[in-house]
Amino acid sequence: MPIMSINASTSDMRDVSSSRQDKARQAGTALYGSIHNQAVEPRMENESYTYVYGPERISTHRYSPCSTVSSVRRTFCLIALFDLCFCFILWVIYTQLTGSETVWEAFEQQVANYQFQTSLFDTVMVAALRFILIELGYALFRLNHWWLIAISTSLTCIFLITKVFLFEFSHDGKAENPLSYILLLTSFILTWIETWFLDFKVLPTEKKILLRGTHGEANERSGLLGRAEEGGNRVVHDDDKDRYYSPAGSDDEGEDRYRSLPPSRSHSRKASQSSVNSLLGSQDHEYLKIANETMDMLFELVREGGWITERESQGDMVQSAYIKKLKRKIFKLECTLDISPHELWKDTIDNVNDSPSWNPTLLESKTLLVVDEKTDISYNIAAEAAGGLVSARDFINLRHWGERDQTFFIAVNKATFPDMPPQKKYVRGESGPCGLVFNRVTGQPNRCKLQWFLNTNLKGWIPQAVIDQGLTGVLMDYCKYLRQHIQEIKGRSFS
Numbered sequence: 099m100p101i102m103s104i105n106a107s108t109s110d111m112r113d114v115s116s117s118r119q120d121k122a123r124q125a126g127t128a129l130y131g132s133i134h135n136q137a138v139e140p141r142m143e144n145e146s147y148t149y150v151y152g153p154e155r156i157s158t159h160r161y162s163p164c165s166t167v168s169s170v171r172r173t174f175c176l177i178a179l180f181d182l183c184f185c186f187i188l189w190v191i192y193t194q195l196t197g198s199e200t201v202w203e204a205f206e207q208q209v210a211n212y213q214f215q216t217s218l219f220d221t222v223m224v225a226a227l228r229f230i231l232i233e234l235g236y237a238l239f240r241l242n243h244w245w246l247i248a249i250s251t252s253l254t255c256i257f258l259i260t261k262v263f264l265f266e267f268s269h270d271g272k273a274e275n276p277l278s279y280i281l282l283l284t285s286f287i288l289t290w291i292e293t294w295f296l297d298f299k300v301l302p303t304e305k306k307i308l309l310r311g312t313h314g315e316a317n318e319r320s321g322l323l324g325r326a327e328e329g330g331n332r333v334v335h336d337d338d339k340d341r342y343y344s345p346a347g348s349d350d351e352g353e354d355r356y357r358s359l360p361p362s363r364s365h366s367r368k369a370s371q372s373s374v375n376s377l378l379g380s381q382d383h384e385y386l387k388i389a390n391e392t393m394d395m396l397f398e399l400v401r402e403g404g405w406i407t408e409r410e411s412q413g414d415m416v417q418s419a420y421i422k423k424l425k426r427k428i429f430k431l432e433c434t435l436d437i438s439p440h441e442l443w444k445d446t447i448d449n450v451n452d453s454p455s456w457n458p459t460l461l462e463s464k465t466l467l468v469v470d471e472k473t474d475i476s477y478n479i480a481a482e483a484a485g486g487l488v489s490a491r492d493f494i495n496l497r498h499w500g501e502r503d504q505t506f507f508i509a510v511n512k513a514t515f516p517d518m519p520p521q522k523k524y525v526r527g528e529s530g531p532c533g534l535v536f537n538r539v540t541g542q543p544n545r546c547k548l549q550w551f552l553n554t555n556l557k558g559w560i561p562q563a564v565i566d567q568g569l570t571g572v573l574m575d576y577c578k579y580l581r582q583h584i585q586e587i588k589g590r591s592f593s
Contacts (some may be wrong), residue, residue: 140372153285174295175232178232178233181229181285187289189221221285231246250289251292260284262282288585296573311434354520385475393500393502395423396507396532399428411434416431424530426553427566429551439547450465451463456586459483459579468514476495478492483571504538505536
C-alpha cells in the first residue's frame, strides 16, 4: 500500500486557520446582510464607522458615508417645501386681488414699494427663510436636535404676532382682502406642524432605528446576529413588523395551531392545581393577577346602580352608566333566555372558537393560550358596526371564568400576546374590565338571566354618538343571534 506524507509548517497551519476565520466572518456578514435584503460591505481594519442595517438607515455623520436620509426625515423636508410653495401661491393670489389696475403694478407695490403695514411679501420671505434653515440643518447637515426648528418657529411667531398688530387689512379706501387673514393663519399653522412633526415623529423614529440597528466592533466570539437577541429574548418593535415576511402555512396547518401549548407547558384545563402552578411562568402569574382583579371589578359592576336605558325591545334591554373608577362609559345588556345558566356558561367557555359561525358580529375567534383550567387568552375580530361608520376591530382578551355567590361568570379584560402583533387591516381595540354574568331565574331552573357588561375602547377618532349607536346595536344583535344559537343547542341535545 502506498504511503502519502504531508509536511506542513506551523506558520502554514496558522495561515490556513486565519483564512478560514476570515471566510467564516465574511460568510456571516453576507448572511446577516441577506436577512435585511441588502449587501453589507466588509469592515476595514481601522474604520470607526457604525453600520445601521435595514431599509431605514439613520443619516448622521457619525455613521458610515453610505447612510441615506430616513423616509420620515424626507417627509419633514417635503413639508417645509410645501410650506414655502403654499404661502407663495396664496401671496400671488392675494396680490392679484388687491385692486390695482394691472397685475404688475400690484406686484411692484408689494415688492418694490414694500411697506411692513401694507405688504405681505415679507410673509413669503419668512417662509423661504424657514425652508432654507430646515433644508440646511436637517437635510444637508442632518442635525439630530430640535434647537434649529425652535429658533425658526420662535422667530416666525414673533414676526406674525407683530404683523397682525401693525398690518393694515384695509387701506387706501380699498375693501379688506380675506386672503390676508388666510395667509397669516396658514403661515402660523404650518410652522407649528413642522415643529410637531420633527419633535414627535422624526427624532423619536430615528432614535428607535438607531437603538435597534447599530452594531459595535465584532470579533471571532461575537454572535452572528450581534445583539438582536440577548438572553434568549427577542425584542420586536412595533415598526419592525412590516419588515419581515412570514411564508404561508402548509395545507395541514389549520386554525388549531393557536390552541396548542408549548411542550414545556402541556397542561390541560383539568390538571390539578399543584401541577398547574408548577408549570406556570412569571407571565402566567401576571395573567392570573389580572384575572382576579377583573373578576372583582366585574362584580362591582353587577352591584353598580344608576344605569340609564339606551334601548329596549321585547324584554331585552341595553343600558349605560359612567363608572368613575374606570373613567369610562360602560354598556350593559340584560336579557332572559330559555336555557339553564350552567349550560349557556359552559357553551360560551368551551365553544368560543366556533362563535363566529352563529354570531355575525364576530369575524374570527380563536384561543391563543390556555393559562390554566379557568383562564385563557383569546383573539377576536369584531365586524364593522353602525352601518360601516365603525370599521372592524381586533382584540386580544384575557378570559377568566368560575362560580361566585352561586352565580356563573366570565370576566374579560385586555391582554398582551407577543406572537399576535397588531394587524394592518384592523384597528387594535382594547377591552377594559368587563364580562358576562349568568344568573338563575327564581323558580325556573331552565331559564337564564344574562348580563353582559361591555367596556371597550375602540381607538381612533370616532364621535361618542357613533360609538353609542354602534355598541348598542351590537349588543341587541348579539341577543338575537344568541337566541337562535340556543335553539341549535337544544336541537343537538334532543337528537
